[in-house]
Amino acid sequence: MREVAWDKIVEAVAACCIEANCNLNPDVEEALRSAGESEITETGRSVLGCLLENACIAREERVAICQDTGMVVVFVTLGQEVHISGGLLTDAIDEGVRRGYAEGFLRKSVVDDPLLRRNTGDNTPAVIHLSLVAGDGLLIELSPKGFGSENMSALAMLKPSDGVEGVRRFVLDTVDKAGANPCPPIVIGVGLGGTMEKAALMAKHALLRPLDRHHPLPHLRELETGLLREINRLGIGPAGLGGKTTALGVHVESYPTHIAGLPVAVNISCHVTRHASVTL
Amino acid sequence: MAISIHTPLTEEVVRNLKAGEEVLISGILYTLRDAAHKRLIRCLDEGIPLPFDLAGQVIYYVGPCPAPPGKIIGSAGPTTSGRMDAYAPRLLDLGLKGMIGKGQRNEIVISAMKRNNAVYFGAIGGAAALIARSVLEEEVIAFPELGTEAVRRLLVRDFPAFVVIDAEGNDFYETGREAASAQLRQKGSP
Numbered sequence: 001m002r003e004v005a006w007d008k009i010v011e012a013v014a015a016c017c018i019e020a021n022c023n024l025n026p027d028v029e030e031a032l033r034s035a036g037e038s039e040i041t042e043t044g045r046s047v048l049g050c051l052l053e054n055a056c057i058a059r060e061e062r063v064a065i066c067q068d069t070g071m072v073v074v075f076v077t078l079g080q081e082v083h084i085s086g087g088l089l090t091d092a093i094d095e096g097v098r099r100g101y102a103e104g105f106l107r108k109s110v111v112d113d114p115l116l117r118r119n120t121g122d123n124t125p126a127v128i129h130l131s132l133v134a135g136d137g138l139l140i141e142l143s144p145k146g147f148g149s150e151n152m153s154a155l156a157m158l159k160p161s162d163g164v165e166g167v168r169r170f171v172l173d174t175v176d177k178a179g180a181n182p183c184p185p186i187v188i189g190v191g192l193g194g195t196m197e198k199a200a201l202m203a204k205h206a207l208l209r210p211l212d213r214h215h216p217l218p219h220l221r222e223l224e225t226g227l228l229r230e231i232n233r234l235g236i237g238p239a240g241l242g243g244k245t246t247a248l249g250v251h252v253e254s255y256p257t258h259i260a261g262l263p264v265a266v267n268i269s270c271h272v273t274r275h276a277s278v279t280l
Numbered sequence: 281m282a283i284s285i286h287t288p289l290t291e292e293v294v295r296n297l298k299a300g301e302e303v304l305i306s307g308i309l310y311t312l313r314d315a316a317h318k319r320l321i322r323c324l325d326e327g328i329p330l331p332f333d334l335a336g337q338v339i340y341y342v343g344p345c346p347a348p349p350g351k352i353i354g355s356a357g358p359t360t361s362g363r364m365d366a367y368a369p370r371l372l373d374l375g376l377k378g379m380i381g382k383g384q385r386n387e388i389v390i391s392a393m394k395r396n397n398a399v400y401f402g403a404i405g406g407a408a409a410l411i412a413r414s415v416l417e418e419e420v421i422a423f424p425e426l427g428t429e430a431v432r433r434l435l436v437r438d439f440p441a442f443v444v445i446d447a448e449g450n451d452f453y454e455t456g457r458e459a460a461s462a463q464l465r466q467k468g469s470p
Contacts, residue, residue: 043302065409067355068343068359109428125395183405242456
């Protein structure tokens with residue numbers, strides 16, 4: 001049994017909150033840069049240029065890339081041989097979020113109740129997903145999710161007869177309806193199969209994958225590249241002002257499902273697609 | 281080439297702005313988003329004076345980050361305007377001349393804009409650190425208890441934006457997209 005101290009988790013989560021919000025991931029930055037070279041509209045090129053300049057300012061001045069610093073989603077992969085000493089894992093994560101958002105001058109965007117809507121004042125609680133695995137590792141992947149794009153996400157329980165064509169149509173329709181709202185160029189996570197909540201969770205997790213990596217299975221890789229090509233023909237473009245660069249990537253995750261179902265979840269993420277991770 | 285405009289906006293300035301034009305806005309902006317809109321509408325319902333006079337003014341849909349030491353304001357990019365569609369027509373009827381945000385507006389807002397000769401500007405979503413540089417002064421003028429959602433008076437210089445919907449109701453999100461997709465179809469782009 002390996003011991004991991006509660007304080008270590010707090011520190012790591014706080015650092016990840018600041019890192020994810022202030023430092024644009026290199027894969028996203030590279031994708032924005034190369035999109036600028038192939039963008040067909042002048043407005044689109046100008047917007048992509050502004051986004052790169054914005055990322056530089058945020059990195060140099062250590063300020064948030066976007067004012068919507070999100071609700072923190074945390075994927076924890078915990079080895080069964082790890083013991084967390086000094087307190088609960090969930091409390092450590094929330095304490096880390098509290099410190100990170102205070103120390104990083106990040107916006108507090110969480111309300112305590114969806115109907116009563118009082119701001120909690122410290123951006124807690126986080127949304128935590130825990131996987132137990134073999135071994136003594138502890139991986140924390142953190143993704144502060146902004147709601148301009150989250151609000152444009154959708155889920156459908158398709159019929160098996162809808163097949164890949166139904167999936168394709170649902171993803172395209174979701175992106176088409178979202179238009180300028182989710183701050184394009186966007187990244188699209190698609191969860192295929194499982195149950196209703198499993199599909200949604202996979203769609204979210206898919207957003208963590210680096211942009212230059214495809215699904216290892218050929219039929220899903222083909223779905224990803226085909227969807228990206230079609231999305232980038234919609235014309236929505238950077239900031240929704242018209243152009244070729246509507247999406248930077250489409251990532252699919254899949255899971256076995258029921259004989260009667262074909263769940264599809266589409267989680268849209270803005271061009272910042274914040275994430276940071278740490279292994280303790 | 282961007283057009284420089286100053287707030288408050290005159291009828292003539294608004295009338296001359298056309299969808300698709302790039303603008304640099306200078307002068308006073310008032311920040312307002314979900315919770316403060318709700319409060320403002322309640323003030324109107326109850327006959328309580330508003331914290332600022334709407335006539336000729338421009339509202340910016342934003343909830344900024346806290347200002348780090350030595351800075352005027354934290355990152356401050358636009359939020360999705362569609363959530364304010366329920367409130368906007370009433371404010372436009374009271375003399376509001378401009379709104380800055382991101383994303384589509386509904387038909388009811390567009391017809392209120394046409395009726396009142398008003399304009400909707402789109403700022404670049406996610407360019408929040410860059411946009412914050414155009415803010416010269418910031419002051420909370422109402423509902424401080426709302427935190428990031430409080431009403432702020434901002435003095436800005438050369439705030440970058442696009443005319444998305446003009447006073448005639450032309451929508452650059454639609455026309456810009458149509459033009460781009462026609463070009464992409466023609467190219468048979470890969």
